[in-house]
Amino acid sequence: MIALSLAEIAEVVGGKTHDIPDPSVRVTGPVVRDSREAGPGSLFVAFAGERVDGHDYAAAVVEAGAAAVLASRPVGVPAIVVDDVQAALGALARHVVGRLGATLVALTGSAGKTSTKDLIAQVLGSTAPTVFTPGSLNNEIGLPLTALTATGDTRFLVLEMGARGIGHIRYLAGLTPPKVGLVLNVGSAHIGEFGGREQIAQAKGELVEALPPAGEGGAAVLNADDPLVRAMASRTKAKVILFGESDEADVRAENVRLTDSGQPSFRLHTPSGASDVTMRLYGEHHVSNALAAAAVAHELGMSADEIARALSEAGSLSRWRMEVTERPDGVTVVNDAYNANPESMKAALRALAAMGRGRRTWAVLGRMAELGDEALAEHDAVGRLAVRLNVSKLVAVGGREAAWLQLGAYNEGSWGEESVHVSDAQAAVDLLRSELRPGDVVLVKASRSVGLESVAQALLETGAEGEVAAR
Structure with a gap:
């Protein structure tokens, strides 16, 4: 500070x-x-x-x-x-941010916030001192604490903003007024609390409403491929920059493919030029995250070559988010257990399918929380997708929602041993220990409250006869 x-x-x-x-x-x-x-x-x-x-x-x-x-x-x-410690902390953050010479970048969305924030921080950090939200500390306490770590040398301050209701992002943006605001997507995360996607869009769009006008440097970076996000252009006086696969996107990707290990490669196009990117992260869903980061970086003056180089070098900075580790016996464990919603669950399954070409794949999945009336349909859809992607075995862990995952797989045609429902994490570990073979790929994912990271950790301890080689 x-x-x-x-x-x-x-x-x-x-x-x-x-x-x-x-x-x-x-x-x-x-x-x-x-x-x-x-x-x-x-x-x-x-x-x-x-x-x-x-x-x-x-x-x-x-x-x-x-x-x-x-x-x-x-x-x-x-x-x-x-009188109020939380309000005082916010007031202190607001005062300090006002005295900084840093450009404040804020982002929100239903899925991919933390991964994208980490990418933006690494891309901008390749050119100038950058402070950013650690992990997912994106609420009314974590956000001001992060802002207060900035110093006089900080050039970029990158803040993730979460919301569980209307007005939350407006409040956070009041504490730390952004110059650049990024909205990634409007999905199903917390839909049970919001009541519907339109309400989620209303809440997420509070970020672009908080931006200064274009003449004062305000810039809204919006997902051209998400209609609810793209519509937010009408809610801001800031300059609008679109990213995505749409031909109308200012920042887009061409020739997207996955390497044999499941890492995305593409040709990045920005208004200032084009350059090739091969990412160290896993899964095609990171292409959209990378484009969002590239759009922010372009707006802040980086060239296409600089952006592509930084994206190609960027790694995962936050734990348990597509954290890929190969055991000495050749079993690959993908720990994505930090959290889950329908969009991120489907993206992780597609990444598993890409990583597991020619290998046996396991999806160890648990409950997705806060889905309200959509819970049954969304868990059923994830179970069905696992079958469509030819995941070798679905291990559904936990109670009612896990049963719905297996039911979806069953209804999609998984009638044999391709899916199983187990009671808890220990039962999943016992099953995997008895059946895993060298070369298998295991994805572990559920909402944070389920704590399935313990499964991934147990599998790595099981295979650690020597040192585990993380990559």
Whole structure:
């Protein structure tokens, strides 16, 4: 964070100083909410949760070197006391962002946000200092904490924005006003909470409404292949840049193919030129993510050759997202267990099919959460797709929704041993340990609450007679 005195911070957040001998002391370290991350010059944000109250750690963080605690009550050590800690954190982020010289890029969408954010960060980071959201910390707490890690040297600040209802993105964009806004897609993620795709589109489009006009540098990067996203052009005064497969897209891909290992290769076309890309990531769905990143980078002044080079070098920065590891015995484990929705589940299955050409493929799948009335149909559709893609064996893990996955496979023609329903992760591990053969490819994917990453981890431990070779 740019250095601020405790007196300045108190004024920005509308707080009162308590037990602070010298208000001119400056916060020179990070702003943290985890007491274990507190260090010299840091500011500790004390949230009172249901199970853990950050105020209980106030003395420990100051002893570790923290300059003060942002708290909702006096804590007996230097503190800035406010009525609402979350609101104060947001106000501090808004103030700091306003003083930065960085260009703020924000993105949202139903699927692919984190992978695309990681690509944008690596592409822009190849040219200038770039700060970006770690993992999926894209809510009203994670977003301001990320913004506060920017310094005076930061040129690009790339922030992922999530939403679980109307008004969420408007609020986040108010904390960290973007100059470039990217909307990837409108899908089925959280459809049970929103009530329908039109409502999801209404929420996601709040990002482009928050952009400055084109004359002030505002740019809306929109998916030309998603009608609900493309329609958002009417909701902004910013310049509109389209990406996708459409001939009308400003940034598009030609000659898309997958390598033998399932990595996408294509000819990138931008208004400034064309160049070839071969990605290190797995699955054709990353082409759209790459085009989105390329459109942002083009708008921010990078050439086609620079963009293509950076995309070809970019890797996965976030855990459990198409994380591909080959065991010493030749079994390949694809850990995509961080989260799942219908769009990302289908993309992962297609990637599995491409990676497994000439090999046995396993899809270990679990529940997709928050689908509401669409849950049965969407789980059924995923089970059917596994059969259509000739996945060798579907292992559906868990309760009712997993049963629907297997039912879809059964109804599509999987009547023999091509699919099985098991009760839990351990049962899946036991089955795989007994039946996997060298050369098999295993995809593991479900919503975060299912915790299927334990299956992938167990399989890697099983095969680790020597060191596991990650690639």
